Amino acid sequence: MRFTALMMAAGVAAGFGAASVAEAQGGFGPPEMTRVEVQENIYTIRNMGAGNATLLVGEEGVVLIDDKFPQDHEDIMRLVREVTDAPLLYVINTHMHPDHVGGNPAMQDVGAHVIASENARRIMAERDQPGLPSITMRDYLRIWLDDMPIDLHYFGAGHTDGDIVVHLPTESVVITGDLFALYGPYRAVIDYSAGGSLRDWTRTLERMLQLDFDTVVPGHSGTTDRQNVEGYIDYLTRTQDMVREMNAQQSSREDIQAMLESEFDWGRLEMAVGLDGVIAEMR
């Protein structure tokens, strides 16, 4: 028992470390850090162990959305410098998980201002995460890259309670962070310790779908489309319904765990951060 409890604790602690994120959040990235063009002047920077970074290239400078782990900084900068010498103006943090914000200190060292939601910054400060954002927003913020607007929206809780959706209205692109992280098979990492909520997640994504866009850059996995997000909302809705129904039947924690494994592909990370929270929330 003692050993099991320790393993569980280690699993939670390592839950947002390199190896298990790659495993639990799909492992869809290429083994080498790779730059993939989404459309003109928009790229994703992808690897196996961390969340996607997205690069927006303008004349006057560069904006990066998420910056992976500290050890990824050099590879990210090399791939940025292959396409532009322009200065790094802003890094937008979609949320506070270390596989998305770990590069903040190094990015601030090269002059970038880091932007996050108020909630994400508050959680980062509580956890003594390095590289705190210097600009925060509550519901909405527009920044400009040359004449291209970059809209930041906070639509509510989901994966955490600090997730920002980045919308490029003139480009018909959204960058979702881990509000929509992966597909085939879908999974749901609901980080209740950071304010995540399965109940709110569907509504948060419905609000995102009201934006005008065709192309979706997920938090992990490759570029996809609106229909895939609709499929994910359906997955989350079915998860809500099943847990609520089993709660009503007074099913055991073990039975709900087994159902989430078999019906919804929940793995170790999903269980560690979400199982007790989802049972309590769906009562």
Ligand SMILES: [Zn+2]
């Ligand atoms: Zn995350």
